[in-house]
Amino acid sequence: MNLKEALKLADKIVFEKTGQHLDDLQEAILQGTIQRETYKEIAKDFDCSESSARKVGSALWEILSEELGEEVSKSNVRSVMGRFIFENVSNFENVAISSFNTCEQPRHPPNTPNSPPPNQETSNTKQPETPHQDLSEMPDLGAFYDRTPELETLTTWILQAQCRLIAITGISGIGKTSLAVQLVQQIKNQFDYIIWRTINVSHTLDEFQQELIQLFSQSEKLDSPTTKPKPLSLIKYLQKHRCLIILDDVHNLFSSGELAGKYKPEYEEYRLFFKQIEKLSHQSCFVLIGWEQPREISQIESQNNPIRTLQITGLDIVAAQEILRDYGLAEIDYSILIHRYQGNPLWLKSVATLIQELGVNVTDLLQNDTILLPEDVKDILRQQCDRLSDREKQILSILARETQPLKLAKLIDKQPNLDLELVNVLQSLQRRCLVEKIENSFWLSPLIKQYLLL
Structure with a gap:
């Protein structure tokens, strides 16, 4: 997304809403967010407190949300504004924001001396149908x-x-x-x-x-x-x-x-x-x-x-780091933590909350290969695992005790009573996203294994 276009769009929206153009801090927050900076980094560059930056940012996202017709936050403002600019690219340079149909109901542009009344359609204007x-x-x-x-x-x-x-x-x-x-x-x-x-x-x-x-x-x-x-x-x-x-x-x-x-x-x-x-x-x-x-x-x-x-698989490193930043973890390399929790948004939010509340030293956590298992994550996994058949539970129990992925032949040796039925059980577990396949072998994620071994 072009930074200049994004700033211009935001300025138009804020001006129509408040009668004031973007101030320096609002502009710095939007620019920093688009460049994937944290509130802490933006505040440092602007020489203000992080809490002030967060407060102004929150108010800005609220204004943008109202005018663009969907929830806008620090984590998605790039995609929302980029999409809006793309969808309205032919009109963006010359048309006021309020003439776009961004909400569920069509909106009318403000009257000017030469414009028709709001309820009068011009010959070349067609209001889009509302679904x-x-x-x-x-x-x-x-x-x-x-x-x-x-x-x-x-x-x-x-x-x-x-x-x-x-x-x-x-x-x-x-x-x-x-x-x-x-x-x-x-x-x-x-x-x-x-x-x-x-x-x-x-x-x-x-x-x-x-x-x-x-x-x-x-x-x-x-x-x-x-x-x-x-x-x-x-x-x-x-x-x-x-x-x-x-x-x-x-x-x-x-x-x-x-x-x-x-x-x-x-x-x-x-x-x-x-x-x-x-x-x-x-x-x-x-x-x-x-x-x-x-x-x-x-x-x-x-x-x-x-x-x-x-x-759906886990988030990439950049998006997952945004979750950890939003949940208050310090600015360090969390790639190991993200990998350990497979980029799962719920798992990352839960473990970040647990780390914050307990005051756990994250560096020690990463070094010791510790896997924290918050209660809300356990509750959800319990709901999913309670749905399993006895045959699926047998295979998960075997894989949970293994330190390396197992090939199909090895699984058959360990569970000969299933034999040919084993492939159907593995297919079911893969469809439930509880078992993953690496080449010709099957394995469990560290967190799933930790839960099963409780």
């Missing part, structure tokens, strides 16, 4: 840490490849839901309807379909109050409109004590429904988020297949 949105169940997750490659992949699959069914999978705390929230904010205006639903333990397929059908039919009645359109089947609405529908916590559809992705008896109808979404022609996309995904969704990408799976 129908039901995001009441979409969580507000605060700061978002850079996942540019994943966002680009998902955007390409949805907008260009026209995929109908996408699974976002990964171990607990890795940032699946945060990524989906950011995706929605980025592409929501490309759809007629965008809906977020969290699957709970009583969400039958019939209830889910009726809920969506009611939403579609009510919206059509509002759009065409003089007619009374007859409610259609859900697939007809997906064919009629361009829809993006996100289903979070899809693992609630599947049985505990079984290999990954086996439906509970009362949810078997979802299998046929997802097959219908895949096979029938329509212009909509379902995104499934969860620890487990349906077995019929392959993790092997095929160019002509309208189904894709994105397995």
